[in-house]
Amino acid sequence: MAVLNEEQTMLKDMVSQWVRDQMPVSVARGLYDHSGGGRRDAITGFDKDAYAEIAAMGWSGILAPEAHGGSDFGAFSLGFVLEELARTLSPLPLLSSAMIAVSALRLGGNAAQQSAWLTGLADGSIIGTLAVDEGAHHAPHALSLSAARVENGWRLDGIKRPVADGMGAGLFIVAARGDDGATLLLVPADTAGLTREPLDQIDARRPAMLRFDGVVLGDDAMLGQGEPLLSAILDRAYVGQAAELLGLATQAFETTLDYLKTRVQFGQLIGSFQALQHRASDMFGELQLTRSAVEAALAAIDADDPQLPSLASLAKAMANETAHRITCEMVQLHGGIGMTHEHDAGLYLKRSRVAEQAYGSSSFHRERWARLNGY
Amino acid sequence: MEDQQFRQEVRDWLSANFPPALTGVNGLIFQGDAHAAAASKDFQVWRKAMADKGWGTPTWDKAYGGAGLSTAQAKIIAQELSAIGAFNPIRSYGTMMLGPTLLEFGTEEQRLQHLPRISTHELRWCQGFSEPGAGSDLASLQMKCVDAGDHWVVSGQKIWTSGADQADWCFALVRTDTSVKHGGISFLLIDMTSPGVEARPIVLISGSTHFCEVFFNDVKVPKGNLVGAVNQGWNIAKRLLQFERSSLSEVKTDVTPLAPIAHAMLGTDAEGRIADADARARIVHNAMRHAAYLQTVRRFNEEARNGGPGNGVSTLKNLWSGIVQRRAELLVEVLGADGLGWSGNAYPADAREATRALLHSKAFSIYGGSYEIQNNITAKRSLGLPDR
Numbered sequence: 001m002a003v004l005n006e007e008q009t010m011l012k013d014m015v016s017q018w019v020r021d022q023m024p025v026s027v028a029r030g031l032y033d034h035s036g037g038g039r040r041d042a043i044t045g046f047d048k049d050a051y052a053e054i055a056a057m058g059w060s061g062i063l064a065p066e067a068h069g070g071s072d073f074g075a076f077s078l079g080f081v082l083e084e085l086a087r088t089l090s091p092l093p094l095l096s097s098a099m100i101a102v103s104a105l106r107l108g109g110n111a112a113q114q115s116a117w118l119t120g121l122a123d124g125s126i127i128g129t130l131a132v133d134e135g136a137h138h139a140p141h142a143l144s145l146s147a148a149r150v151e152n153g154w155r156l157d158g159i160k161r162p163v164a165d166g167m168g169a170g171l172f173i174v175a176a177r178g179d180d181g182a183t184l185l186l187v188p189a190d191t192a193g194l195t196r197e198p199l200d201q202i203d204a205r206r207p208a209m210l211r212f213d214g215v216v217l218g219d220d221a222m223l224g225q226g227e228p229l230l231s232a233i234l235d236r237a238y239v240g241q242a243a244e245l246l247g248l249a250t251q252a253f254e255t256t257l258d259y260l261k262t263r264v265q266f267g268q269l270i271g272s273f274q275a276l277q278h279r280a281s282d283m284f285g286e287l288q289l290t291r292s293a294v295e296a297a298l299a300a301i302d303a304d305d306p307q308l309p310s311l312a313s314l315a316k317a318m319a320n321e322t323a324h325r326i327t328c329e330m331v332q333l334h335g336g337i338g339m340t341h342e343h344d345a346g347l348y349l350k351r352s353r354v355a356e357q358a359y360g361s362s363s364f365h366r367e368r369w370a371r372l373n374g375y
Numbered sequence: 376m377e378d379q380q381f382r383q384e385v386r387d388w389l390s391a392n393f394p395p396a397l398t399g400v401n402g403l404i405f406q407g408d409a410h411a412a413a414a415s416k417d418f419q420v421w422r423k424a425m426a427d428k429g430w431g432t433p434t435w436d437k438a439y440g441g442a443g444l445s446t447a448q449a450k451i452i453a454q455e456l457s458a459i460g461a462f463n464p465i466r467s468y469g470t471m472m473l474g475p476t477l478l479e480f481g482t483e484e485q486r487l488q489h490l491p492r493i494s495t496h497e498l499r500w501c502q503g504f505s506e507p508g509a510g511s512d513l514a515s516l517q518m519k520c521v522d523a524g525d526h527w528v529v530s531g532q533k534i535w536t537s538g539a540d541q542a543d544w545c546f547a548l549v550r551t552d553t554s555v556k557h558g559g560i561s562f563l564l565i566d567m568t569s570p571g572v573e574a575r576p577i578v579l580i581s582g583s584t585h586f587c588e589v590f591f592n593d594v595k596v597p598k599g600n601l602v603g604a605v606n607q608g609w610n611i612a613k614r615l616l617q618f619e620r621s622s623l624s625e626v627k628t629d630v631t632p633l634a635p636i637a638h639a640m641l642g643t644d645a646e647g648r649i650a651d652a653d654a655r656a657r658i659v660h661n662a663m664r665h666a667a668y669l670q671t672v673r674r675f676n677e678e679a680r681n682g683g684p685g686n687g688v689s690t691l692k693n694l695w696s697g698i699v700q701r702r703a704e705l706l707v708e709v710l711g712a713d714g715l716g717w718s719g720n721a722y723p724a725d726a727r728e729a730t731r732a733l734l735h736s737k738a739f740s741i742y743g744g745s746y747e748i749q750n751n752i753t754a755k756r757s758l759g760l761p762d763r
Contacts, residue, residue: 001678002674002677002678003677003678003681257758257759257760260760261759261760261761268763269761271760271761272760272761272762272763273763274751274763277750277751277754277758277760278747278750278751278754280754280758280760281689281690281693281749281750281751281753281754281757281758282693282750284690284753284757284758285690285693285694285753288671288687288690288691288694289664289667289668289670289671289694290667291671291674292667292670292671292673292674293666293667293670295670295674296670296674314663314666314667317663318663318664318667366656366659366660366663369659369663370648370655370659371648373634373662374634375634375637375648375649375655375658375659375662
């Protein structure tokens with residue numbers, strides 16, 4: 001872990017303490033029904049009361065400007081909050097709203113748009129999320145949902161899925177295909193012609209499928225146009241999702257390590273077997289690479305580093321691979337108990353697979369990194 | 376302010392004394408090869424200048440040939456050397472490993488005898504640790520050291536001794552008690568010109584003859600050459616291996632970029648990408664891991680400066696060896712048949728060099744504690760996993 005200043009250390013300790021006291025894995029487990037799928041009544045897919053609680057502590061305003069009630073504490077700080085929360089798979093829309101939606105408004109919003117939305121996003125009374133994906137794969141350069149110019153505004157037709165935290169969101173930042181390429185629009189959830197339905201995903205988080213059926217928006221809904229803005233917003237999403245995967249993978253590793261130190265077979269702790277020790281040591285090395293990549297990318301956001309796109313894809317690809325490998329090993333090293341819904345290993349595996357696909361798979365980010373670096 | 380003054384002093388002195396012809400030259404060439412060092416007039420001028428100044432071993436006391444400077448000042452010298460593409464011509468096994476050991480465990484007499492000639496790099500040292508039967512399990516070493524009254528008598532064999540055929544002295548681990556394993560080892564300084572010492576170079580798969588096997592046949596060694604107490608050698612060796620590991624992790628990490636070579640050898644597609652999609656995917660994967668490795672080195676260094684855990688050296692070494700070995704394999708794969716030449720003009724010189732580098736890289740996960748030993752250390756120290 002990088003060296004933190006005093007304020008950051010206090011924040012990190014506060015988050016760890018809160019996670020220990022208020023956010024055990026059983027909260028994420030509570031979103032599942034008995035068969036291992038998502039509960040129908042928990043339709044938002046996240047814990048609204050807990051989100052209000054962390055918003056009251058200021059975590060939803062970490063990236064927001066002080067003029068809009070935020071603390072402007074920086075992406076690096078928000079990154080380790082996301083990481084700590086992801087250790088217990090906390091079902092909270094902090095990444096969607098406090099990282100991605102706030103970034104979108106800071107990067108693209110005019111004064112009126114920022115006034116209208118940032119205060120609510122910062123104090124947690126509004127949840128925002130990015131609606132970018134439409135099909136099986138993250139493909140931000142091949143958007144289908146169209147934004148057609150109409151008198152004094154825009155008309156949207158098409159679908160978006162999966163939209164993370166979309167069932168509880170009050171604001172969608174919609175990436176659409178306009179006449180001049182990518183167009184980003186602010187769409188309140190109650191806009192006429194917009195409907196949403198929950199998707200029962202393996203992590204029980206219930207993202208939304210949005211249908212835009214002749215949704216008409218005013219000119220004031222336009223956040224910005226062009227690839228650079230969309231890419232800049234997505235870079236924040238990539239890095240934030242990578243920070244969550246780092247937290248998930250770190251906890252999956254530590255839980256597995258504890259098991260190696262307590263499980264006895266053949267009259268010995270299985271953690272004394274060299275074959276398993278070496279697998280654990282290798283995983284530890286992968287976690288080190290991943291932590292470095294994630295922390296460097298978070299710092300690059302705060303520094304406005306022109307290398308951010310490359311660093312963001314490096315972080316997401318590394319985090320995807322490491323979380324993938326460690327959640328596989330988590331199940332394998334726990335043996336039969338790791339296959340049961342009763343044990344947490346499966347919850348980590350399922351959440352990991354979702355987060356790996358969210359905002360770009362490993363191959364998406366390796367390809368992006370390769371192009372950015374001349375391969 | 377004082378630092379700023381000192382930095383200026385270093386700059387002025389370097390610009391007056393560093394031979395410009397050596398700019399950007401890898402100092403390891405001279406460190407590893409006595410003949411190359413003797414043949415280069417520039418190197419000798421540079422070595423002498425640094426030796427006289429004491430800046431090759433800046434933190435050592437002046438009585439030992441150092442300059443009596445603080446660690447902060449030593450760092451400034453290192454930074455200024457690197458800033459102008461210069462290297463420390465005194466750097467050797469002597470300065471990196473034996474020197475710190477004598478400062479910690481040696482007698483004043485031993486320090487005064489050896490350190491001044493290490494700080495001028497007049498004498499070369501080699502490290503006699505491994506034996507044919509004692510590799511990863513180093514403490515099982517058997518080279519006998521018997522008390523013959525007014526001197527020791529040493530007999531046995533060492534192996535993988537870097538530069539032993541060019542070394543003037545050897546610091547060796549010897550067995551002074553056969554009844555216990557770790558507690559029967561002593562640390563001895565042996566003059567390589569003593570009767571009964573014979574060093575034979577070993578030809579490696581890369582063609583290198585840097586490593587030797589060394590035979591000791593009833594070699595007489597003065598009593599005063601034993602460092603620390605009799606049978607205390609294992610503790611000294613463990614400390615010394617920490618010096619070795621910390622200097623290994625400083626290993627330069629800049630490498631030839633693979634992309635231009637891959638473009639040239641494999642062609643490009645319509646979008647300018649490496650045309651062989653399978654090779655490209657594997658090259659990119661390795662390049663990304665390499666980038667994350669460099670970030671990790673920076674992070675560990677920053678954490679260490681701020682008093683971090685500092686137990687990551689084994690992890691770092693395994694990451695480094697794995698990533699660099701893979702990279703060397705990919706480079707030779709991309710070179711195709713051009714990468715299979717041993718000698719001759721039919722093969723481009725840089726391709727032959729890449730191939731030798733690949734063969735040499737196989738040692739990275741063996742020397743300085745093998746991959747397996749490093750993972751044992753990580754499991755125990757970083758992860759707290761139990762012993763059998």
